Amino acid sequence: MASSGQKVVLITGCSSGIGLRIAVLLAKDEKKRYHVIATMRDLRRKDKLVEAAGDVYGKTLVLLPLDVCSDESVKLCINSVEDRHIDVLINNAGVGLLGPVESISMEEMKRVFETNFFGVVRMIKEVMPDMKKRRAGHIVVMSSVMGLQGVVFNDVYTASKFAMEGFCESMAVQLLKFNIRLSMIEPGPVHTEFETKMMEDVAKMEYPGTDADTVRYFKDVYLPSSKDIFEAMGQTPEDIAKCTQKVIESRNPRFRNLTNSLYTPIVAMKYADETGGLSVNTFYNLLFNFGPLMHITMSILKCLTCSCLRRRTISPN
Numbered sequence: 667m668a669s670s671g672q673k674v675v676l677i678t679g680c681s682s683g684i685g686l687r688i689a690v691l692l693a694k695d696e697k698k699r700y701h702v703i704a705t706m707r708d709l710r711r712k713d714k715l716v717e718a719a720g721d722v723y724g725k726t727l728v729l730l731p732l733d734v735c736s737d738e739s740v741k742l743c744i745n746s747v748e749d750r751h752i753d754v755l756i757n758n759a760g761v762g763l764l765g766p767v768e769s770i771s772m773e774e775m776k777r778v779f780e781t782n783f784f785g786v787v788r789m790i791k792e793v794m795p796d797m798k799k800r801r802a803g804h805i806v807v808m809s810s811v812m813g814l815q816g817v818v819f820n821d822v823y824t825a826s827k828f829a830m831e832g833f834c835e836s837m838a839v840q841l842l843k844f845n846i847r848l849s850m851i852e853p854g855p856v857h858t859e860f861e862t863k864m865m866e867d868v869a870k871m872e873y874p875g876t877d878a879d880t881v882r883y884f885k886d887v888y889l890p891s892s893k894d895i896f897e898a899m900g901q902t903p904e905d906i907a908k909c910t911q912k913v914i915e916s917r918n919p920r921f922r923n924l925t926n927s928l929y930t931p932i933v934a935m936k937y938a939d940e941t942g943g944l945s946v947n948t949f950y951n952l953l954f955n956f957g958p959l960m961h962i963t964m965s966i967l968k969c970l971t972c973s974c975l976r977r978r979t980i981s982p983n
Contacts, residue, residue: 668701668748672726675914676744676752678734678789679759680704681711683858684808687907688756690718693727703752705732705743707759734759734785744792751800754914755793757786758808762864763823766880769873775822782826787833794841803846804914807834808906811854811924814933815945818953819888838921849919851910854926855900865889865896887953899928 668674675692679685689704704715709731719727730746733739734757744750761781763774786807797803812820813827831850838848855861869889873881909925924930936945 668751669698671699672701673699673753674701674703674747674751675754675756676703676705676747676793677756677758678705678732678785680715680729681706681708682714683860684853684856684903684906685756685758686715686718687903688758688910689715689727690722691904691907691911693719693722693725695726698726700726702727703730703747704728705730707731707733734788735780737788740788740792750793750796752793752796752803754804754806755789756806756808756910756914757789759785760808762860764820764864764868765871766819766873766876766884767821768876768880770822778822778826779829782823783829783833786830790837794846797841797846798844801845804919805841805846805848806910806914807848807850808910809834809850809852811852811926811929811933813850813852815936818949819884835921847919848921849913850922851906851913852922852924853901853906853909854924854929855896856906857896857900857902861896865893883954891953899926901926 677685677689680689685704685706689702692700693702693704704727706712706715706729709729712729715729716723723729730743731739732743744752759781761778763770763778790805793803793805797805807830809831810827812824813831816824816828834848834850841848869885873884906925909923913919913923924933935948936942938944
């Protein structure tokens with residue numbers, strides 16, 4: 667139970683990565699300003715979170731089961747919170763999908779949207795009425811740079827993030843009338859165990875239904891370039907957690923929050939040309955015509971930029 671004056675923060679997807687780090691960071695707040703409800707679909711995967719939380723587990727951090735893909739699970743979770751009172755909802759649960767679209771089944775695509783888009787919608791629909799009644803609340807959604815700029819071979823994942831960005835941009839206007847803030851957190855590449863394993867797995871996979879040229883472009887061109895970008899520009903889950911804390915503590919939180927300043931020019935380039943040709947042609951040339959140059963550029967960037975610049979987080983104020 668939250669103490670008087672504590673904000674109740676419910677976070678989805680806390681078994682590892684970004685969700686785990688946000689939960690632990692807020693629960694270990696020196697001023698004890700937060701009562702953190704960390705959730706995950708399978709409580710058998712709680713060990714990493716419990717170990718990271720240490721002595722705050724069971725005090726400023728509690729754990730509840732939650733499957734964002736289930737209406738019943740979402741309702742049961744929120745109903746188990748005292749008075750259904752949630753001050754801050756952080757939608758972090760998500761899944762990735764990478765590879766040539768010809769080899770991805772429709773079921774796999776639907777699974778991504780069920781978690782990344784409809785999972786967020788379920789959570790917002792469940793907490794929004796109570797926040798409206800109180801005329802207070804903050805909804806935070808873990809989006810991605812890929813919700814702003816399409817990335818080759820990430821077609822379905824990118825689409826799920828674009829859908830979420832559009833939904834939240836529309837909702838933000840209505841919610842503001844009820845004194846409810848909505849904020850998007852938009853990381854670039856983040857070093858997590860999930861990302862590392864996914865990159866290793868897709869490099870070994872076969873892609874039935876996909877032509878040989880496309881498979882070669884994916885494995886021999888895209889994957890090496892993606893690895894270079896991760897090494898040169900990647901942030902850690904801790905970086906994203908600190909950014910998220912800044913957003914929820916801001917007196918006037920921004921709607922969009924890019925966590926990596928190195929991505930600002932990439933996003934700006936898209937909006938500089940209303941035809942879309944500038945960004946499409948730039949990424950095409952970088953990937954297919956200037957691959958070796960891109961590799962050298964990323965290597966230089968990795969050497970020249972210190973970790974504090976590569977991991978620079980936003981400053982909402």
